[in-house]
Amino acid sequence: ExxxxxxxxxxxxxxxKKLTVTCSQNMNHEYMSWYRQDPGLGxxxxxxxxxxxxxDKGDVPEGYKVSRKEKRNFPLILESPSPNQxxxxxxxxxxxxxxxxxxxxxxxxxxxx
Amino acid sequence: AQSVTQPDxxxxxxxxxxxxxxxxxxxxxxxxxxxxxxxxxxxxxxxxKYFSGDTLVQGIKGFEAEFxxxxxxxxxxxxxxxxxxxxxxxxxVANxxxxxxxxxxxxxP
Numbered sequence: 001e002x003x004x005x006x007x008x009x010x011x012x013x014x015x016x017k018k019l020t021v022t023c024s025q026n027m028n029h030e031y032m033s034w035y036r037q038d039p040g041l042g043x044x045x046x047x048x049x050x051x052x053x054x055x056d057k058g059d060v061p062e063g064y065k066v067s068r069k070e071k072r073n074f075p076l077i078l079e080s081p082s083p084n085q086x087x088x089x090x091x092x093x094x095x096x097x098x099x100x101x102x103x104x105x106x107x108x109x110x111x112x113x
Numbered sequence: 114a115q116s117v118t119q120p121d122x123x124x125x126x127x128x129x130x131x132x133x134x135x136x137x138x139x140x141x142x143x144x145x146x147x148x149x150x151x152x153x154x155x156x157x158x159x160x161x162k163y164f165s166g167d168t169l170v171q172g173i174k175g176f177e178a179e180f181x182x183x184x185x186x187x188x189x190x191x192x193x194x195x196x197x198x199x200x201x202x203x204x205x206v207a208n209x210x211x212x213x214x215x216x217x218x219x220x221x222p
Contacts, residue, residue, distance in 0.1 A: 004156075033210065040122065042203060042214040043157075058210075090156060101147070102210070104156035 002027045004105035006091050012111045013081055021076045021108050023091030029103075030096045032074040033058065034066065036087040037107075043090065049074055050096065081112040115140050117206050119213035126194050127221045134189040134216050136204030145207035146187045148178055151215075152200045160202075163187060174198070196220045 004025045013019055025032065033048035035058075045058030049068040063085055065077040074093075078085060088109050092102040118137045126132050138144055145164050149157040161172025168180040178189045187204060199220045204213040 035212075040214055042119075043205075043212040045210055048210070092157075100207070101159050101162065102157075104149075104158075106156045 002103070004091055004093055004103050006089075006105040006108050008108060009106060010109050012113065014113050015082055016080050019078050019081060019110075021078075021089060021091075021110070023074045023076065023105060024072050025074075025091075025093040025103070026072065027093060027095075027103065028071065029093035030071070031100075031102075032068065032091065032093045033102070034064070034074070034076045035090045035092065036060065036085075037090060038087050046076070046089075081110075083112050086110060086112050115206075115209060115211065117204055117211050117213040119202075119204055119216050121216045122214070123217045123219065125219040125221060128196050129193050132189075132191045132194045132198070132218070134202050134204075134218070136187045136189065136213060137185050138187065138204075138206055139185065140206060143182065146178075146180065147205040147207060148172065148176070148187075148189050149203045149205060149212075150174075150200050151203065157203065160189070162207075194218075194220055196222065 007022045030051045034046040035043040037043050044060045047066040049055045091105040094100040094102040116139045147162045148160040151157050160176050161170050163170050163180045171177050176191050201215045201217045203215045
């Protein structure tokens with residue numbers, strides 16, 4: 001089954017404790033991205049990647065890191081999480097080309113205390 | 114600045130009534146437009162998309178949307194809403210992967 005998986009689905013952590021949210025897709029997509037969803041703000045793009053070893057900032061990259069060492073994986077790293085990073089995070093992937101549909105993972109709800 | 118606007122934060126309709134969710138965009142060229150639905154606790158699922166051609170596009174679950182260049186709009190419609198349509202709906206522009214703030218739909222019995 002074609003899908004985007006994220007782990008963990010739920011995470012409660014404390015300020016400053018490094019964490020990684022994994023994302024994997026099995027559709028051989030070149031494009032992958034991370035979004036955060038906050039009430040009243042919709043989805044805002046954090047980082048995206050056009051292919052292996054190619055990443056770029058989205059609209060809200062501060063406090064986040066990503067890497068793309070393999071085509072299927074695109075982890076999101078919070079080196080020193082802060083409470084304002086409490087949010088719902090989505091990973092998505094698509095094939096390259098104008099206007100291709102993005103496939104979304106189920107989401108990771110992160111709480112930073 | 115390029116933007117996507119969904120003017121309605123929350124809409125309530127009765128089951129069986131018609132529905133229209135508004136989406137306006139601000140882009141220089143004709144954008145690639147999408148509507149996604151997010152059911153409670155779920156990820157986003159594509160309802161329909163517009164690239165070019167026929168301005169009335171059909172999607173899944175009985176939804177349709179009409180692209181109106183003159184109004185910079187891409188409104189989502191459904192003739193008869195079902196209780197299972199209660200969800201949050203997002204309009205998006207593919208050109209730079211920008212999403213609207215979303216419209217939450219409540220369906221009354």
